[in-house]
Amino acid sequence: MATKKNQLLSKKVFALHTDDQLEASEHVLSKIKTKDKLSAKTIFKRKDGSVFTAKVTPCKYMIGGKPIVHVYIEDLTEGLNILQELEKRSQAISSSMDGISMLNSDGEFEYMNDAFANIYDYNSPDELLNKTWKLLYRDSDTRFFESNVLPEIVKEGRWRGETVGKRKNGSIFPQEVSLSRTADGRMICVVRDIIERKEYQQKIEQALQEKKTLLKEVHHRVKNNLSIVSSLLELKKHEPVDSVEELIEETQSRINSISLIHEKLYQSETLSEVNVRDYIEEFSSIVLTSFNSDQKNITVEKDLQPFNLKTRRAVPLGLIINELLSNAFKHGFDGSNDGHIQITLAVNENEVVLKVSNNGNSLPEDFSIEDRQSMGMTLIKTLTRQLQGTCKVTQNGSTIFEIRFPAVI
Template sequence: MKNPAISQETNRTNWRAKEALKKRERYLKALVGIQRRLLASTMDNSLYQEVLAILGDACEASRIYVYENFVDEEGNICAQQAAQWCPPQIVARFENKVWESFRYEQILGTEAYEQLKEGKFLQKAVIDLPEEKQACFLNKNILSFLMIPLTVNDEFFGVIGLDHCEIASSNWGRLEVGLLSSAAAAIALAKEKQLTQETLEQQLTAIETSTEGIMILQPSGELHYINPAYCQMLGYEFPQALLGSQWRDHHPSEETIRIDEEIFPQLESQGEWNGEICAQRQNGTTFIQELSMNLTHNGEIVGVCRDVSDRKQAEEQLKASLEEKELLLKEVHHRVKNNLQVISSIFSLQSQTIEDEQALAILEESQNRISSMALVHEKLYQAANLANIDFAEYIRDLTYNLLASYNVNSDWIQTEMNIESIPLNLDSAIPCGLLINELVSNSLKHGFPDQRSGTIYIFLGGKDEQAETLCLKVEDDGVGLPEGFDPHKAASLGISLISSLTQQLRGTLKFQNNPGASFEITFPKPIERKRF
């Protein structure tokens, strides 16, 4: 005869096994239903609600909910309600504003928050929480809860959780943990798919609305994809007319040789090509494309191009306009030089009728000053850069002209020059030229009387390492300046010009006997002004 106690225990064990099997089947059925819904629809709050309803019908939780994360103004990661399910007899979690959105650390504590961030599930009995954190749970009759983190694209995205309002145990069954973990994985996968799809749609929208032509070529060179801008660029109404055609066919014959011998080989060897290429529209007209092509890992070629015909035409017009203005400016400098030479020639003719030596000297000095200005304009129209002249060459020519003007024997008076290559614009070159004219003329007239021999030294260069301050020095080893010499009190026109021209350059003038006369003018490097 069977022991009644043993028989009763066996019956209970069999019943529990049957119940566990039923629960397992119910959970598996719920997971299949969840997978189907997630695969069939886009992830949104209504789909969340359907998924939670399936889970609610399958498990014995008091509430099921989903939170998605956001970052608040202070940079803290917070949870924002997305959806919840609960039976009619249970008060909804989200009716309490505390549970609409919250900071994980404030509600759960730092340790629990870090656990979720690390991808670990969190199961707690409310009585195990710190006392100050129990109130908001107990207000909703929550005795225990289970939270599974949602990890989307390797980031903590949110949580899916279960509440129990009847059981205070912190140990949830393996089936419940497994069910919720599987649901969380399915939701995360669907969310990743949705985000990827949204990103692709955004990228496609950007490509389709781009004003630059975009195309994808198959390894064989056929057009596999084109955006509307590329279609319009080639003069076609519909992309279908271009798809499947050879990309090289949309270029003039002379460019196909370049495509085969330069572009495709470079793509194969370097993976990219950038440059300009002539393309051909449907009506046979051609235009210039600026093209960038890249070879992908699967052998396809992605190209981005723009029509630069208008820009090239504008560049050509600008170039022609600049060349025309350059010619006009050269002509202006040439005519100014000629006019100055005419004035110099008039002075030369006038000097032939003058017997007064003082008046004759004044005319000759004026001729030299005019010649120094004419030489600036001559160097400018001969220079490649019309804005600046090579002042080293200018000083050499000016000095030789002055020596010839004063009939100086080169065996008696020599010149030594140390001229750095400093480009000067017209505003600085003319006063500098006049200064050198006056200072060298002063040395030639007064520094070497009675056919005395000697040397004139000329220096022009940077005063400092940055060459922000320039220095012009003219000195000789002649008889030197008269005792008590003061340029501000001198009655000479030449000395007055030196002072005036130094002020024009915003410079300072120093003079001394070293042992001959030495003049040093320092002035700031000229600022290039834009001319219109």
């Protein structure tokens, strides 16, 4: 203070206060009679009439049987200016829900905005003011701050990073913290709750991992399907055909059935399952177009229940459907220009039932799918076993192929 020592010695303490602070000053002097030490905030008046806010800490001693009061006065002007500036800034960023606080050199909160208290689930800043920052962290996090963060702030004047905070109810949450030290030893703390950001990052990482896994799976399936094509050609090599053109058409049809599976796969959301109903709808139309002509008028009726199937099981099912439809067109309606094919797909919790029937030429009376050695029937039997299913053929005005297999393996 600018007042010289001898000018102050003759004055009473009340002369240093503004008029509106006299009552508060008397209250402090009254309390010091019963307490050895206390702390209060008050406003002092300088010699030139200007005022300043200060923290007053009077301590009582007994010297020679006489009570002596020693008063420590801390000018809070700079700190209050910082607080006012913080308040302005906190109002500007309140919409972002960033929490702002100021701590004294003892690590106690002197100021905070509502957002700061809300982040930790406290009803108002009053619940945290004059409390230590350690209240908002677990013991392990407190040790981390004391061992790593505080020394860096002393050295660099600031620190920023991610850590874990503790809410009022004890639950923890990820947060981003920015700390900076002021010239008078205080600490400014800005906190942001990043739980939504972390959850989003986790979902992105999980989705990326799923895509990598699915990509490996797709490559694996493509490799297997090429092996299937090679096996189909190998089987056909040992079976007599009327013409090379017929061989190419049959092989092309089988490859198309596999190709369409992958086309549907890439259109699906998961990249791992195919909607069997959509597949049958489209593939049956392709087969119908390829076999029908100006002379033939074969109709296809479908009653299909929606059902998703893993790719590894959709490929053999697609090949089975190809064989059943191709056989119906080529053999069921051989020599006939009109006819009807019906495809049904029924699904329950345990089983999938596929039926393909036609009202064309009947099969021989002694027909047995187990005894038939043609490539088409061999494929149907082999692929049905891959699905861990069964195949049955019945004739009652129409020829009906019924394939049953487990819905889930």
